[in-house]
Amino acid sequence: MSGTLRVAVVGAGVIGAAAAYYLQAAGAAVVVFDRGDVGGGTSSRCDGNILAIDKEPGYDGVLALRSQELLRELADSLGPFEYRAPGSYLVLDTEEEVETAERWVDQQRAFGAPVRFLDREAVHRELPDLAPDVPAGLYCSSDATLNPLLYTRRLLQAARENGADVRPHTPVRLRVDESRVTGVVTDAGDILAADATVVAAGVWTPSLTGPLGLTVPIRPRKGTLLVGARGPLHGTAKVMEFGYLMSKFGRSRKVSADLERHGVALVYEPTASQNFLLGSSREFVGEDVTPREPVISLIAERALRFYPRMKESLFIRAYAGLRPWTPDHFPLVGPVESVPGLVLAAGHEGDGISLAAVSGHLVADLLTGRPPIVDTGPLDPARFSSP
């Protein structure tokens, strides 16, 4: 193949934006499409947490840490996106969790994650607003936070400055020619031919790939967030409960049936606007993004368990987004062997913002033939195909 690699990216959320940025930087000619606004899907219905603390030790953690490194470079080279890296904390609910937490820390450290265990005295010294009965905690120093929509926009802005074309409000479908994907077709019937088409459409990816008969097991997993108004902050640190890991990985923890059923676990995140976000929940309820009871109250109750003084803080808004869940918790990133011309970059569940940088870089690596910066085996879309 001679000449410039022409790439169509379908989806102008954080993953598509990162793919466009790294592809354009690698010399490809990129056109990005979105059926709606830039970042109008999950990337504007989430929080801005960039975490390694909640990753399984091993590949999961390596992917997250590599993405954090790339993000530090992007924070220096893109326009500002409210990036700060204060680290994050996990706090424990019960004494029973302490042993598991200590083991978790040892495993994380063995993989090079900058995590440390905080005993009772240390966790209360670092988080003075915490409920007094919290027995211990963990801290990861590389964790960061940012404004996800602004980050998405900065990636696309930089891609545009390098020559990419970004077309929001332009729904497309894949153009297929004898089992090859050769580009996209707009609703108006305009064709954009491409050497490779990257589908980075999050929960809407299966609707694009469906007509090709591919197995893309991405399901929407709803998450609800509450916004607390600026007032006396309960610290500027990002804090989650250790039980969050259990909820994320579908393991059981010792909480009420209600909390378990809706996958509710504390996530507290002060934002640059000095409000704070409170999560979290995980539910399979189709594509509903209306915040609902009892989840709203359950999130508030869980927050008050850890931050009793939050009783008087003002709740001003709730919203919800759809995480693109996959059965093995890893995204699908890479060319689809059975469909030449098709590349997937989707299925990041609750780690889209965290992993956008490494995912985008990997898409560019794989399409330009560079050695991938991380092993891509576990992300191969083929792992879900029936033999």
Next chain:
Amino acid sequence: MSRVSASNAGPDDVVVCRCERVTLGDLERARRAFRVSSGRELKLSTRASMGICQGRVCRSALEALDAEWFSPEADRSGSRPPARAVPFSALTGWGRDD
């Protein structure tokens, strides 16, 4: 406080969102800088109506701009709970059987 006559007032003198201090000038600049094409995007780009009153003061002004600037099919920001700000303590136990 100086008086500004109607003929001297420009877009930067018109405060649309009082809570987040967003002027008409800010909205116009954001619309251009971010190529905004919907009311929802405009909100997310400027924080207009994202402050403590959640649009109680500015919603009608933003809706007028929406009608002037964007197509009728463009995304509007949905209304979301709570209907008004409440302390978090008010939420606990609401709507569930004990």
